[in-house]
Amino acid sequence: MIKEGETVHLTDNKNSFFLKLKKGEIFGTHRGNISHDQIMEKDYGDYIETHKGHKFQILRPTLYDIIMFGIKRKTQIIYPKDSAYITLKLGLRSGMKVLESGIGSAGLTIVMANALYPDGRIYAYEREESHIKVAKQNLEFAGFSEIVKIFHKDLSEVEEKDFDAAFIDVREPVEHLPKLKQVLKKGAPIGFLLPTVNQVIQLLEGLEKNDFIKIETMEIMLRKYKSVPDRFRPVDRMVAHTGYLIFAKNG
Amino acid sequence: MIKEGETVHLTDNKNSFFLKLKKGEIFGTHRGNISHDQIMEKDYGDYIETHKGHKFQILRPTLYDIIMFGIKRKTQIIYPKDSAYITLKLGLRSGMKVLESGIGSAGLTIVMANALYPDGRIYAYEREESHIKVAKQNLEFAGFSEIVKIFHKDLSEVEEKDFDAAFIDVREPVEHLPKLKQVLKKGAPIGFLLPTVNQVIQLLEGLEKNDFIKIETMEIMLRKYKSVPDRFRPVDRMVAHTGYLIFAKNG
Amino acid sequence: MIKEGETVHLTDNKNSFFLKLKKGEIFGTHRGNISHDQIMEKDYGDYIETHKGHKFQILRPTLYDIIMFGIKRKTQIIYPKDSAYITLKLGLRSGMKVLESGIGSAGLTIVMANALYPDGRIYAYEREESHIKVAKQNLEFAGFSEIVKIFHKDLSEVEEKDFDAAFIDVREPVEHLPKLKQVLKKGAPIGFLLPTVNQVIQLLEGLEKNDFIKIETMEIMLRKYKSVPDRFRPVDRMVAHTGYLIFAKNG
């Protein structure tokens, strides 16, 4: 049975809600109201009906669900196929000090913070105040506020040093390469995500010029299948492109 | 400068060695000897020559490098493109209790352990004693021995209960679905990797029959590019297939 | 200048019309009327306005345009990425006698007929009378009526023999394999398109059982790019799957 104090994920496949359960409370949706008490009579995987008869499934919320369905999106988020790989490719683990800029809606930040927990720290530099507000809410919701220090500053204004790794998602990363060389530890990994090939080419030129080493470029494609056992086949359409990933080390 | 006690990653792009530095020691390779003291006069990104004149680059070892180049491989490992996504898709984070079977060379186990650190635990069930030996060494090398409890048992012999998540990489996972339903918490996520479509179809049938919910199937493709700014293009050949990923929740 | 008697392709990127020009005629669209005489004052690539001011571009119609925009679609057509490859993989050329079933909207038939022109022949077996009607119109429009003989019959009813090649796009091709062995020349190539993996597996079993040789399976993916030189990148979404292609030879 689901207990008071737990957070549940309600979904009808179109809408997702995350509720912290409290006796006596009523949750209102555009498809009708749901009583918290009734949820506490159910189990994960069960369905619950609103007073208008609309059904929601009650799920145990995972970190993945939080990133995909729970956080507010002020900007295009970096999708799990990319954020998971970035975090592993940078080798993030507890104890590391990581530079990120910009933070956007913190979709990647949450994945990186999870790998850095509990003793790593992200120093996130973001110029847009409105992004910072949303990012803070999302980090709090995911439980990683303490891992991330957000600065309302441009990447050029970074004052900290000795970063163990960096991830840069800004429009013109090449301008910042000399600064990045200064603030990263020697040999530390750095990653970038860029949507266009022109930006990638410009960045590769800059990385070479600034003596970065172990430069690698790649893209990750995720193809989903229709999970119907007697008519198994890929879905009809897929995402063809999110961005190119570029990785290097501070040589 | 690199200091005594640090672990360095030496690579000539074909060979990789990970050395914990100690004054006075000499490291022998088939391309000649390297003195630890000389490494301590260098910095990350620098090159060092063996007494035979062969050059190795000195890199700061990341978790990614450890998984790809540092661990012993008794079996085919689950590659980062897959292991990173699996770990995020299962929503692994500190505090969770995770079931894994088999452990193989622990390539995935290390990635999962990193996300679970410090308060999560993996219960790994492995039938092959020789795999366990290698997996233990690799987990120790990566620094995650305390996160993983390895049992020299078949998946059918699991005695623990209330798992928050599971990842199953065995030949016939469908046989174990009733057991898995019992030991997973209601609503908990589970993942599988299978190389052939026949196995996937059989598993999908089993997941439906055993009332698992939120069943999803996908494959992840990683395409690398030649990072040459004035002749930018994909590499000529790529890995076409590692395995299909199947995810579900215990409904 | 475009002359009387030529067929032009009018497009506003949403709609495509193919007109055979005749002095004095007016063509009516839902976006306004266009006078044939005015088209004959223009050149290919020019734009023409309807009396309501809506613009259409005048293109020289290619066989590709006819297949993609000119023919009526009663059924899902086999797309050029697949139909072009099928035709080459079967080695179709003038003089060959080819079996096809079913004909659908004749999207593939037109491509095959083009390779077989002028002395090859397609014997197309189609059970659906309504498909035959559309297919005949489309073949006439593309100029290949004489290359294709359509039979309102099931594949099991084929009476002709000594086919040089065959392409089979029916729901249960495996049932017809013994018949296909009989009517194909020894060593002749055969192709199949199937949307689901289950069908592919069943067909592969049948091909082995019926001693077909040189069995190959593949899929073709087409990824488009945004042709913007200073922001070059793949499009956001793509077709993830049309069907699996299976080829063999009559061993």
Place this chain on the structure above:
Amino acid sequence: MIKEGETVHLTDNKNSFFLKLKKGEIFGTHRGNISHDQIMEKDYGDYIETHKGHKFQILRPTLYDIIMFGIKRKTQIIYPKDSAYITLKLGLRSGMKVLESGIGSAGLTIVMANALYPDGRIYAYEREESHIKVAKQNLEFAGFSEIVKIFHKDLSEVEEKDFDAAFIDVREPVEHLPKLKQVLKKGAPIGFLLPTVNQVIQLLEGLEKNDFIKIETMEIMLRKYKSVPDRFRPVDRMVAHTGYLIFAKNG
């Protein structure tokens, strides 16, 4: 039974030979000799042994087999996945006059000639005399000598006009765009294959500057499967890149 005068395709999966059968002749391979008379006692799909006991399978040679295994390769050929699509995308059919440069080993030329047969013509401009020699042999072998006129000239030296279509596979196509506009009919389709993104971007700029219309860029990927019905799965490795295809019309 296979008859005198027929051309057969002998293959042991590593080597391919194409023989025109003549009574009394002996064919020598590095794996032993084969008598033409013995082949004429077999059927397509059968195996024949050399006097050393090495087995070759006797196949009916298709145009596809000729392109992949029968022609001499002086240069990297354009692969069927691309050449088939190019030919259809350009809408090639009998009666058209097509410009090609360079001809390379004529891998694409043969596919285009097949679509143009019998009344179309290719005017192929090639600077390398050694390529021309090989291309001529390959066209003769495939039976398309009469469709193709080869000029030992640079693309800049084209004197013919009123081409219905063009395919350009030279290192710096952008230089030739003004010339190509002159010699192509208004509205005629043109295609290009380029290996690097830098070349594509430069070409796209040139196409825009020279008022070409309907500019499209794409890449085609072919993924093969292991055709084993009870362990069906993609092959381990695949070709990741041959080239980008760019198409436009002369606006």
